[in-house]
Amino acid sequence: MRILMVTSFPVPGEYDGTAMLPIKILRALKTRGVDVVLAHLKARPPLGKMTRGEFEGTPSYTLPPRTWLSGLKRIAKEHPFDLVHAQHYGGATRAYFACQRYGWPLVYEIHSLLGDEFERQRLGRGLSFRFYVTVERRVCQHAAAVIALGEPVKKVVVEEKGVPADRVSVIYPGIDLGEYERESEPAVIPGVGPEHKVVMYVGSIVHPNQGVPILIESLPRIFEALPEARCVLVGGPASAGDEYRAQLGPHGAKLIVLTGQTPEQVVALTRRADVLVHPRLACRENYSVQSKIAVYLASGRPIVATDFGDYTTILGATGAGHLTPVAPDPLADGIIKVLTDPALASRLSAATRPVAEEYFGMERNIDRYIDVYKKALANGPR
Template sequence: MRILMVTSFPIVGQTDGTAMLAVQVFRALKRRGLDVAHAYLKLRRPWDVPFEGEFEGSPSFTLTPSRWISGMAEIRKRFPFDLVHAEHYGGATRALAACELHKWPMIYSIHSLLGEEVERDKLGRGLVFRTYRTLERRVCRYASGVVVLGHGVKKIVVEEKGVPSDRVAVIHPGVNLADYAPGPAAEIPGIGPEHKVVMYVGNIRDPNQGVPILLDSFPRVAEAVPEARCVLVGGPSEVGEAYRQQLGRFGDRLIVLTGKTPDEITALTRRADVLVHSRLACRENDSVQTKMAVYLASGRPIVATNYGDYQHLLGDTGAGLLTPVDSDALADGIIEVITDANLASRLAAATRPAAEEYICMDRNVDRYLALYETALRLGPRRRSSKAEATA
């Protein structure tokens, strides 16, 4: 089986969560022995010429808008792929025309819900949102299969986007657990052996991530545990400075680390006394984010707000302490974990079995292959003219 992974973002040299999700899938498929190539369907700088390079020994093509259709056809001649695996709504909507024209099966991997992300700062949403929404509806009518990152997203995709349930697979973000072998913890400026590290990893600006809830909870944590320090691993840096001002007299206990590579993040998590994700209860968080794969793989105690699949991944497995979406409740949970060694040990011990079951890429790839085989057997979806008219 040959797979062409299509993205709307580069993957060479990228370390953000969106790109790393695609990279982990790409690598896992290759480890399983599949032939995989990559196509970056670029939107900006449309006057650039197409480019052929490589990513970790596999072909990687960059196509400008004028070549999204003809360029993919040329790739097909040189790399006769069996199906297109489109990452995120950007990759899926840009690859749609070529797939429809040539009747190539497409797998659409949904990172996050389109309606919750695009132009969220515009009242009523603008032209970009409306265009993406129209194209994504066509993708959902066409796609041979859909990958979602949470059971809540599957419900929305089935009930609101009209994709048959048997064509939707819940596959949580995964990592290669071999990359998280025991090793030394990274040194953090301003952190000594006496400090208790409350750590968050990921984007610190987007409101759905709930970092402000963590910051609101921290003064109470700091008063109860004076040696507590809050470490945010992510950016942008100017947001971190605003958070430091917000903490007032506790601002000097906040450390923000930006621009870290995946290997550096792995070493940093080893220093965490507790990893925290205080995400909000909103539709955008129906998708489990890549950070939870990193958290589970790290083997450290986890405190998270109780929403969506976190009950499934953390509560049912015993791998995390769940709290309501509330700063006081979150503070109580953090204090309990960093002051109760037995509880912290139990949570940490439960992370490995949960990681092996839900976020191990070598296991997740079986789930992808099952969906691929279904997609190839059933082919792209078809609708009668009557059904199209009704839609």
């Protein structure tokens, strides 16, 4: 089996879930003997030449808009592939025209719902948004298979976009659990001593749907109940951290922000957490499960998260997380409860590994991807 993996962002790119997911899939596919070629379909500049590089021994092409069709056709000649695995709406909408023209089966992996993300800062949205919405709907109708990162997303794809349910699979964002099995010491964090209890969040600290402001609003209540508590935000930008510290006033020194951390550093940092927190909002964009929770589960640390979407089953029903309503006071109460109840913290920690292996371990998830590929090849484009 041979796969062309198409993205609208460079690989390796940034150390975020969107960029890291195709890398994890690529690495896992290679261990199964599946040939993969990467194609980054850039939006700008419109002109320019197709270039070839390499990522971890895998051919990697960069194509400007004028070569999206001809470039992909050229790649098909040099590296004959069986299907196109498009990552995110950007990769799918840019590869769609070539897939339609040349009859290539397309597997569309939806990282998040387009309507809640693209051009969110513009009132009424613009021409680009309307273009993407139109083409993405065609992608869904054309795709041989669709992969969703959450059950609510699958429901949207089936009920709103008209894709038959048997063509939509839910595969949560996988990670290499081996990274968390190797022995290493917890990270040393500036401003945090061995006597401190660490409340940690990993990820973007400004992305609206992540709910970090809810965590910030909850911190005074936590710091007053537990003066030894410290909050560590692993993510950026640093300027947002300065604003959050100013918001906390006299408690500002108890907030530490670490930017520019590699995945390896994140592993060590999570080992120092006494509780990992994800205060995500109850909104449509959070229908997708993010790789953040895979990192949390793999770390084996107690988790407190807001009760929404698939977290109800992944964390609540399994006992792998303590869930709270989406509001500062109940979030603070949940964090305080975990930090002051060793038995509860121990139960939460013990439940994380089986959930990580079942839903997020890439060793198991890659079987799910290969099953989707096989079905896509059998079904072909719609």
